[in-house]
Ligand SMILES: *[C@@H]1O[C@H](CO)[C@@H](O)[C@H](O)[C@H]1NC(C)=O
Ligand SMILES: *[C@@H]1O[C@H](CO)[C@@H](O)[C@H](O)[C@H]1NC(C)=O
Ligand SMILES: *[C@@H]1O[C@H](CO)[C@@H](O)[C@H](O)[C@H]1NC(C)=O
Ligand SMILES: *[C@@H]1O[C@H](CO)[C@@H](O)[C@H](O)[C@H]1NC(C)=O
């Protein structure tokens with residue numbers, strides 16, 4: 277009887293504590309906008325890995341699950357996007373324009389609107405132009421510490437001091453600063469003060485998109501290439517979002533153009549990413565509106581960097597080969613009894629670096645293309661930049677030697693194991709390296725940057 281009572285009580289306690297927890301959990305994060313998971317490439321890394329909100333240095337090594345205890349990590353390549361940054365000059369101009377409209381023309385009476393008009397100030401200045409912010413420094417410092425906890429045999433003080441960890445970055449200041457921050461994360465962790473570690477700047481590798489002539493001409497500088505985005509701006513879904521914003525501000529519909537809606541969305545996203553505040557600007561959107569804004573931006577990424585055009589992913593051939601050459605080198609050094617000279621490679625670039633490579637590898641491919649007319653049927657799409665490409669997004673490839681020539685390659689995206697798409701294997705998240713090579717055979721034998729990126733004779 278007593279036991280029964282105890283059980284009953286314990287059971288009730290469980291229910292109560294569970295519900296209490298559920299109830300208080302939003303209260304734990306009153307500063308997180310309800311729409312924070314729809315911010316595309318302006319989203320925070322913590323929104324993609326929510327456990328980091330509790331402990332920014334938390335890692336769970338058991339996610340790696342190698343097939344046997346014998347497996348040892350022999351090489352790791354991390355391709356990482358820069359950390360949180362300021363808006364670009366173009367975005368800042370639009371934000372200023374929207375702010376003026378709200379100051380001069382909005383007549384609503386809600387408290388959040390009063391807050392924008394009387395307390396909020398336009399603190400973004402054009403000279404901020406995409407620079408890394410302090411949160412971005414922390415993004416990379418914390419990532420470095422977590423990766424050293426996740427891969428202690430590779431990202432170690434000994435390996436760093438021995439010169440077995442290489443750093444390569446895009447020349448953009450936000451990437452160079454991210455690289456410096458990543459290194460500082462490690463040197464501060466190990467209290468290394470007697471030595472500095474250099475990095476190479478390589479834009480052919482980390483900003484290949486700017487050097488691929490065919491991509492630049494046919495897609496990047498070609499307005500027609502993103503016509504689906506323009507068509508979506510005229511669709512009822514998008515129009516409705518703009519009207520709802522105008523209604524909330526009580527301004528004429530024609531004042532809230534697509535650019536102004538986007539500026540409002542950016543204001544909510546940047547205030548959260550940079551200052552960790554749930555800004556009054558976020559009140560201009562409900563969740564349905566945010567999903568439409570998210571789609572509009574995904575549509576652009578799809579046609580400019582993703583599956584929309586073959587050249588988008590092919591522009592990353594140079595990085596693709598670079599990664600596999602390094603893996604091969606590690607394999608052959610290990611096989612011939614030498615120490616692996618490049619145990620770890622940390623490469624820092626852009627969303628525009630990662631997305632074409634992820635696309636080339638086949639990640640996040642839906643059966644249908646994203647178009648201006650299929651917003652509704654794409655609601656469950658896997659091509660979702662909010663999930664894929666927050667600040668400090670990363671693709672990590674880990675090479676394992678499991679003994680007796682059994683080599684395996686594990687991909688992780690944003691520190692979570694993923695499977696190479698289309699590779700049917702029971703150990704899909706840690707397939708044999710040879711199976712990965714077979715799977716990408718055509719790309720390994722072709723995918724030549726020079727050939728792919730030259731203008732064809734007809735268009736030249
Ligand atoms: C760590 O990951 C394993 C495997 O995915 C999971 O079963 C376990 O619950 C995780 N532990 C924590 C503390 O999250
Ligand atoms: C917005 O406010 C400005 C300044 O008061 C005014 O000049 C302008 O006509 C207003 N625009 C509209 C559409 O009401
Ligand atoms: C980034 O680097 C530049 C130039 O080295 C420096 O002036 C700036 O303070 C750095 N910013 C951050 C946030 O570290
Ligand atoms: C950049 O990387 C590519 C590919 O690995 C290499 O061929 C090239 O020499 C590097 N450039 C510089 C400036 O280091």
Ligand SMILES: *[C@@H]1O[C@H](CO)[C@@H](O)[C@H](O)[C@H]1NC(C)=O
Nearest residue numbers: 493494495498499500501735
């Ligand atoms: C621009 O894109 C459209 C649509 O893909 C294409 O038909 C056209 O040839 C492109 N223009 C150039 C200059 O490449």
Ligand SMILES: *[C@@H]1O[C@H](CO)[C@@H](O)[C@H](O)[C@H]1NC(C)=O
Nearest residue numbers: 348350610613614615616677
């Ligand atoms: C090759 O990798 C295996 C597995 O990690 C390791 O035991 C061995 O020492 C490596 N060989 C060299 C020369 O590093």
